[in-house]
Amino acid sequence: MVFKSEDTPMRLVLRAIGWTFLSIALILLGRDLIHFATEGRFEPIVLGFLWHSLHSGSLQLAEAAVSRYVHPILWHPVITTILLWPAFAVFGGLGAILLLLGRRRERTDRIFGD
Numbered sequence: 001m002v003f004k005s006e007d008t009p010m011r012l013v014l015r016a017i018g019w020t021f022l023s024i025a026l027i028l029l030g031r032d033l034i035h036f037a038t039e040g041r042f043e044p045i046v047l048g049f050l051w052h053s054l055h056s057g058s059l060q061l062a063e064a065a066v067s068r069y070v071h072p073i074l075w076h077p078v079i080t081t082i083l084l085w086p087a088f089a090v091f092g093g094l095g096a097i098l099l100l101l102g103r104r105r106e107r108t109d110r111i112f113g114d
Helices: 009-039 047-070 072-083 087-101
Strands: none
């Protein structure tokens, strides 16, 4: 006899955000593939350029806030490296992680070894 755990609101939120991130990743990958088809070379849009294109003020504010209130080392070697990664890979990776965290876990409690 296998019991399934009920979905908690947190798991539903994690899955919803995970699917949203995976959808964004697919849209960005589609954009990169269209660019590849028209230009003849694969140059995926990097996360930092995408963020700067969408709202450069928040990027500058995030840099100042992390450098001042968290630690400057976190921004310059760590976050700037992530900002140079392809945007579809970052969103896809985050989406996959969130989906794994929000998945249903099956209980393997069995009665009398059934």
